[in-house]
Amino acid sequence: MEKYIILIFCKDKQGIIADFTQSIYSNNGNITYIDQYVDKENNNFFMRTEIEFNNKSDFKKFNLFFVNGPVKKYNINYDISLKYYNSKVGIYVSKYNHCLYDIISRTKSDELQIEISFIISNHIDLKNIADKFSIPFYHIPVSKSNKLDAEKKQLDILNKYNPDLIILARYMQILEDKVISNFKNKIINIHHSFLPAFPGGRPYHKAFERGVKIIGATSHYVTNELDGGPIIEQDIIRISHIHNIESLINKGKDLEKVVLSRAIKLHIEKKILVHLNKTVIFN
Incomplete structure (x- = not known):
């Protein structure tokens, strides 16, 4: 099982979470934890998500889908890292x-x-x-x-x-x-x-x-x-x-x-x- 942590920052817009979670689901991924915060005063969106995939191939498909989809659509700044790493x-x-x-x-x-x-x-x-x-x-x-x-x-x-x-x-x-x-x-x-x-x-x-x-x-x-x-x-x-x-x-x-x-x-x-x-x- 491949486990990752994704940190996201962008301007808040309707549909971010829906499109992001769909990109995980449609590539055989599973969300094990999600936490998000909206700074309403400055209209900023922040999110941390823990996800898992059965293999690296599914993760690579998700990563490509995510970068060419939600990242471009919402101008997302993001960081992806392995969950278990010393x-x-x-x-x-x-x-x-x-x-x-x-x-x-x-x-x-x-x-x-x-x-x-x-x-x-x-x-x-x-x-x-x-x-x-x-x-x-x-x-x-x-x-x-x-x-x-x-x-x-x-x-x-x-x-x-x-x-x-x-x-x-x-x-x-x-x-x-x-x-x-x-x-x-x-x-x-x-x-x-x-x-x-x-x-x-x-x-x-x-x-x-x-x-x-x-x-x-x-x-x-x-x-x-x-x-x-x-x-x-x-x-x-x-x-x-x-x-x-x-x-x-x-x-x-x-x-x-x-x-x-x-x-x-x-x-x-x-x-x-x-x-x-x-x-x-x-x-």
């Missing part, structure tokens, strides 16, 4: 290890269907973790004077492994433009605040100084705007005047791990559609 990922880290350990643990327990191809870090501190789990580790220091050279080394590694997803697991450097443009909507960052509050560095210190009553974590796609990319997942915990900066950091670490893992899972399960600077998250 995504290849690369992880960027600095000195904090909690997110890295969590991702590895969830991968080993099959909670995350990914293969960790490599780890890149601007520090040597976490190499022992990579060695422990036999993951290739690349130490690429970054400073104001060597940013272009560091970018080139990173791009060489990325070209070598061609990852499906890059995870910034508390990587405390800003990626250069070429890396971001080469992996549009394929780089997920975890930021330790409830964005758009406290972007940039030292958000726990800023939260403490402001006297906030909640702290949060945000996972988002990386764009050229610092901590300004499309938001995938967020969560919060309550705090009070009794908490100092150290306790905020410790509370935040657990939140960061959970929020990042949720975002990774949503991405690899093809449950995210990005439009402009927002995301549509399917169930």
Whole structure:
């Protein structure tokens, strides 16, 4: 049985779902899951569908029928991928290890269907973790004077492994433009605040100084705007005047791990559609 996931975006028009489902049925396909959303304010249509075919031949017939029919008729933007596929990922880290350990643990327990191809870090501190789990580790220091050279080394590694997803697991450097443009909507960052509050560095210190009553974590796609990319997942915990900066950091670490893992899972399960600077998250 061949199983696929299809993501669709286009302007909303009458008949989209009818024509799409007919293209599946008429080519011996079966829909096992469908979820759709209409943004009435902007007249946009979004849909995620899981389908299955008895063989590749039927899928190829459907694909041809779909592209020459509904895609042209409704000017559909779409993405088709295999449902069961272990995504290849690369992880960027600095000195904090909690997110890295969590991702590895969830991968080993099959909670995350990914293969960790490599780890890149601007520090040597976490190499022992990579060695422990036999993951290739690349130490690429970054400073104001060597940013272009560091970018080139990173791009060489990325070209070598061609990852499906890059995870910034508390990587405390800003990626250069070429890396971001080469992996549009394929780089997920975890930021330790409830964005758009406290972007940039030292958000726990800023939260403490402001006297906030909640702290949060945000996972988002990386764009050229610092901590300004499309938001995938967020969560919060309550705090009070009794908490100092150290306790905020410790509370935040657990939140960061959970929020990042949720975002990774949503991405690899093809449950995210990005439009402009927002995301549509399917169930």
